[in-house]
Amino acid sequence: MARAQAPTFQEMIFALQRYWAAEGCAVMQPVDTEVGAGTFHTATTLRSLGPEPWAACYAQPCRRPTDGRYGENPNRLQHYYQFQVLMKPSPRNAQELYLGSLAEIGLDATAHDVRFVEDDWESPTLGAWGLGWEVWIDGMEVTQFTYFQQVGGIECSPVPVEITYGLERLAMYAQDVDSCFDVVWCRDPEGRELTYGDVFHENEREFSTYNFEVADVESLRAHFDDYERECRACLDRGLPLVGYDCALKCSHAFNLLDARGALSQTERMNYILRVRTVAKAACVAWMAASDETKAEVA
Amino acid sequence: METRDFLLEIGSEELPSAPLDAARAQLPKLVSAGLDEAGLAHGEIRVISSPRRLAALVADVAVRTEAQTQRFRGPKLAQAYGADGAPTRAAEGFARSKGVPVEELRVVESKGEKHVAVTVETPAKEATSLLGAIAETVIAQLSWPRSMRWGRTSERYCRPVRWILCLFGGEVIDASFAGIRSGRATWGHRVLAPGRHDVADPSEYLAVLESAYVLDHDARAERIRGQIAALEASQNLVVEAPASTFAEVVNLCEWPTVLAGRFDERFLAVPREIICEAMLSHQRCFPAFDAEGNLSRTFVMVSNGDPAKSEVIAQGNERVVRARLDDAAFFFEEDLKVSMEDWLEDLAQVTFQEKLGTLRQKVSRMEELAAACCRLAGEDDATVEEARRAAHLAKADLVSQAVVEFTSQQGVMGGHYARAAGESEDVALAVAEHYRPRFAGDDLPSGVVGSAVAVADKLDTICGMFAIDEPPTGSKDPFAQRRGAIGVIRLLERMPSVPLRALIDASLDLYRAQGLDFDQADVRRAVADFFIGRLQVMAREEGAQPDVVAAIAHTGVIDPAEFLSRVRALEAARAEREELMDDLAQAYLRATHLADPSLGLDVEREDLEEPELALLTATESAEAEVSAALAEGRFPDALAALAALRAPIDRFFEDVLVMDEDPALRTRRLVLLNRFAHPFEPVADFAALAKAPGA
Numbered sequence A: 001m002a003r004a005q006a007p008t009f010q011e012m013i014f015a016l017q018r019y020w021a022a023e024g025c026a027v028m029q030p031v032d033t034e035v036g037a038g039t040f041h042t043a044t045t046l047r048s049l050g051p052e053p054w055a056a057c058y059a060q061p062c063r064r065p066t067d068g069r070y071g072e073n074p075n076r077l078q079h080y081y082q083f084q085v086l087m088k089p090s091p092r093n094a095q096e097l098y099l100g101s102l103a104e105i106g107l108d109a110t111a112h113d114v115r116f117v118e119d120d121w122e123s124p125t126l127g128a129w130g131l132g133w134e135v136w137i138d139g140m141e142v143t144q145f146t147y148f149q150q151v152g153g154i155e156c157s158p159v160p161v162e163i164t165y166g167l168e169r170l171a172m173y174a175q176d177v178d179s180c181f182d183v184v185w186c187r188d189p190e191g192r193e194l195t196y197g198d199v200f201h202e203n204e205r206e207f208s209t210y211n212f213e214v215a216d217v218e219s220l221r222a223h224f225d226d227y228e229r230e231c232r233a234c235l236d237r238g239l240p241l242v243g244y245d246c247a248l249k250c251s252h253a254f255n256l257l258d259a260r261g262a263l264s265q266t267e268r269m270n271y272i273l274r275v276r277t278v279a280k281a282a283c284v285a286w287m288a289a290s291d292e293t294k295a296e297v298a
Numbered sequence B: 001m002e003t004r005d006f007l008l009e010i011g012s013e014e015l016p017s018a019p020l021d022a023a024r025a026q027l028p029k030l031v032s033a034g035l036d037e038a039g040l041a042h043g044e045i046r047v048i049s050s051p052r053r054l055a056a057l058v059a060d061v062a063v064r065t066e067a068q069t070q071r072f073r074g075p076k077l078a079q080a081y082g083a084d085g086a087p088t089r090a091a092e093g094f095a096r097s098k099g100v101p102v103e104e105l106r107v108v109e110s111k112g113e114k115h116v117a118v119t120v121e122t123p124a125k126e127a128t129s130l131l132g133a134i135a136e137t138v139i140a141q142l143s144w145p146r147s148m149r150w151g152r153t154s155e156r157y158c159r160p161v162r163w164i165l166c167l168f169g170g171e172v173i174d175a176s177f178a179g180i181r182s183g184r185a186t187w188g189h190r191v192l193a194p195g196r197h198d199v200a201d202p203s204e205y206l207a208v209l210e211s212a213y214v215l216d217h218d219a220r221a222e223r224i225r226g227q228i229a230a231l232e233a234s235q236n237l238v239v240e241a242p243a244s245t246f247a248e249v250v251n252l253c254e255w256p257t258v259l260a261g262r263f264d265e266r267f268l269a270v271p272r273e274i275i276c277e278a279m280l281s282h283q284r285c286f287p288a289f290d291a292e293g294n295l296s297r298t299f300v301m302v303s304n305g306d307p308a309k310s311e312v313i314a315q316g317n318e319r320v321v322r323a324r325l326d327d328a329a330f331f332f333e334e335d336l337k338v339s340m341e342d343w344l345e346d347l348a349q350v351t352f353q354e355k356l357g358t359l360r361q362k363v364s365r366m367e368e369l370a371a372a373c374c375r376l377a378g379e380d381d382a383t384v385e386e387a388r389r390a391a392h393l394a395k396a397d398l399v400s401q402a403v404v405e406f407t408s409q410q411g412v413m414g415g416h417y418a419r420a421a422g423e424s425e426d427v428a429l430a431v432a433e434h435y436r437p438r439f440a441g442d443d444l445p446s447g448v449v450g451s452a453v454a455v456a457d458k459l460d461t462i463c464g465m466f467a468i469d470e471p472p473t474g475s476k477d478p479f480a481q482r483r484g485a486i487g488v489i490r491l492l493e494r495m496p497s498v499p500l501r502a503l504i505d506a507s508l509d510l511y512r513a514q515g516l517d518f519d520q521a522d523v524r525r526a527v528a529d530f531f532i533g534r535l536q537v538m539a540r541e542e543g544a545q546p547d548v549v550a551a552i553a554h555t556g557v558i559d560p561a562e563f564l565s566r567v568r569a570l571e572a573a574r575a576e577r578e579e580l581m582d583d584l585a586q587a588y589l590r591a592t593h594l595a596d597p598s599l600g601l602d603v604e605r606e607d608l609e610e611p612e613l614a615l616l617t618a619t620e621s622a623e624a625e626v627s628a629a630l631a632e633g634r635f636p637d638a639l640a641a642l643a644a645l646r647a648p649i650d651r652f653f654e655d656v657l658v659m660d661e662d663p664a665l666r667t668r669r670l671v672l673l674n675r676f677a678h679p680f681e682p683v684a685d686f687a688a689l690a691k692a693p694g695a
Helices: A009-022 A094-102 A169-175 A194-214 A217-236 A241-257 A265-298 B017-038 B090-095 B132-139 B203-212 B215-237 B243-250 B265-269 B272-283 B307-336 B340-347 B361-374 B379-393 B402-404 B411-420 B425-433 B448-467 B481-493 B502-511 B519-539 B546-553 B560-576 B578-594 B613-632 B635-643 B646-653 B663-680
Strands: A055-062 A079-086 A114-118 A120-124 A128-137 A140-151 A160-164 A184-187 A192-196 B004-012 B044-051 B053-062 B068-076 B106-110 B114-124 B162-169 B184-188 B197-198 B257-262 B286-289 B295-303 B351-352
Touching: A009 A055, A009 A079, A009 A094, A009 A169, A009 A184, A009 B132, A079 A194, A079 B203, A094 A114, A094 A140, A128 A160, A128 B340, A128 B502, A140 A169, A140 B307, A160 A169, A184 A194, A192 A194, A194 A241, A217 A241, A217 A265, A241 A265, B004 B132, B004 B184, B004 B203, B004 B546, B017 B044, B017 B053, B017 B132, B017 B340, B044 B203, B044 B215, B044 B340, B053 B203, B053 B265, B068 B090, B090 B114, B132 B162, B162 B184, B184 B203, B215 B243, B215 B257, B215 B286, B215 B295, B215 B502, B265 B307, B272 B286, B272 B295, B272 B307, B272 B411, B286 B546, B295 B307, B307 B402, B307 B411, B340 B361, B340 B379, B340 B411, B351 B361, B361 B379, B361 B448, B361 B502, B361 B578, B361 B663, B379 B411, B379 B448, B402 B411, B411 B425, B425 B448, B448 B481, B448 B502, B448 B519, B481 B519, B481 B560, B502 B519, B519 B560, B546 B560, B560 B578, B560 B635, B578 B663, B613 B635, B635 B663, B646 B663
Parallel strands: none
Antiparallel strands: A055 A079, A079 A160, A114 A128, A120 A128, A128 A140, A140 A160, A184 A192, B004 B053, B004 B162, B044 B053, B068 B114, B106 B114, B184 B197, B257 B295, B286 B295
């Protein structure tokens, strides 16, 4: 039985949106293509670059095909949610703001053991890295907290801070349930509960089957090649946003190939390199385009 | 001299543990260097740290530097002023170099000569005017393995700097870094005493910290140890707190509270290695053992939270540990459903090294090499087959779920799976232990089967990397060839009958059979040289003198047991009979300088006179004794046999003119010297032992 006073899954998202909106973040919606993490959203990757201030938050569904367990593991999902905050430049009180946000989702930091544990972050596919921590609550890793130093191979200046909440874990802890499928998504006025399992259990079963057993390797390889080509074509035509979208498609095709066990180590490294190359090219093109816009305005 | 205490606290977001410890060592050096350079006398420097602060508390800093009066003598008077009485360029340059106007030059007389001179007064400087710059330099000079920028600043530090506390006595010293200005405030524990806490004077700093629920590093370590000891005593347990995890735990809290948690009994059925690993490396929790050494269900965690909330915090940790152990148990149980042969097939998909092929191919080579090693060690056929079998299974666990998750338990898990699959205990143990020795001082595999597999694994990697011309370099050794070589050396020390050169050949033959193309003679020589290099390093680390090590290395001996025992015997001989050995080495050097190897070794005994005859007789008997002693591994006896040559050679050099005018006589004596040097060669290079004359 979930703790009655704890917020539901959807209430947690509402609360985080309200909290960070009050701190000046634009509440965005998720990017509408498959991504492995909230970081891949243009509102994070591309907006981390360049001199203009930027602050945004959003919930992002993430797909990590290799993490699927057919809905049989209470802690592992191939599709899950992150709540992402990006603030550029990083404010002085970023940590305090974060700790304040925990109380809004039913986890008063003063009643728990909250720890910032070294975890330097690197995304080989985005050519990005930063320093920061994973945040532990009573030993459970619930958030990734990173000061980006480089994205798409480009130095970040000013430096953004990225805060990524693992929503399912936080909800499990706040609601005191042992399986993510038991997390209460919402309650209707009569108190009837809709659980995370009601919403996603079948999804986990089907997509795990697809990711591990069904996805057609040859088509995936072809998709990768097509989107890689498309990316370059778009960048050549001065369309960095579209090019970046294609890079995301490449990344997802690679993740599926990986889940299918279709890649040798060497091939895997090559694919990662290819994703990084197009992602970096898109970032560079986006920076160049925004410089041109400014030049025109001036 | 009036003094006050100086305090610099750099407040930051949470610093990672290892870099923090490194910075704790740097800080006093930087502070001391800054104060010394400024000329400020000071007392002891104490470092205080927590995850969010790094501070130096300096006792008794002088309130001002000492005033100085310095007198400098310049050019001679005649060169200082021209005929017109105007100062020359020499005088102007001298004045400029001392920072005074040329008019201030005075004339002094020294040893009857007149010079221009100047007196420079350096007034005392107030510490308050110097300490700010020192503080700023210290902050900027702390070096970190990885540093970062934040916000809009361009300064770098390990994590964002959030406050600077800088006090000289009760006075705030103005300093700034990355847009932060210093003050007298420190920040308390995030939960127990959040916000700023003012420090009136450096002497109160530790008390203010403690009242703000922040303990210094050593106090935290002590508190954690004390609470663990109390828990061990009350529950009759032994807590395993490895130094590296303990160091991290100390740097993850400001106000530690040791708590005990429990996990379900069912996890006791899972191999304890992955249970402990899951708790230690993933959760920084310590496992505990009962009096009999069995893993207990109790584990220990260190909280940084409010002690009043310990129950909730312990429950939360128990949940996380349960989930971790669930994973571990799940992986183990799933792994048990798979046959090791299936994993071996999977190894055919895993690259060992791009040019050297897959792990499956490595396993095939290891089977042959382990069997060869066992055979050379004189083991019976059954043991040879066990080595082959253990090598066959050694790498299978690399694709098991448990090892993919708990990489450091590679081998150990394979041992469990082999045992579960009904393999013999020797084979299972060999699989479990074949990565040993994994670090300096690590145990070796407990049996000969495990040792043979361990040698095969490491030597295969080394030979392969040399065959593709990728030996380790100063900065690159991704396949840990150096560590591997040290492992092979330590293993073969225990198997003295196994000739390393034969194993290297066997390994290279296996690569050739696999279709790898390389120059076998070149690679064999390169691998042997690599081992000789490692042996020399190891011998020197044991404390042997470099010339002794070089003397043995020059003989080309690479079998570790023999190499190291020769070094030890030669060290001992020289320690016991230093003068004799030096003299012998000098004689050898003199003989080999004169000798002409092209003349050969054959002497007609009938032609000889004394003391030539005595030298030949002694040499012949030394030759016989040396070869017998070396064949039987009695190295000290070989040295003793050579030592017996001292008197005859000394007499020979004293009484005989080698370079006689008579060519026949000269040739005879040179041949005799060739012969004299001959028994030395297989023992050691005595030329390397000869001290330079006068040294």
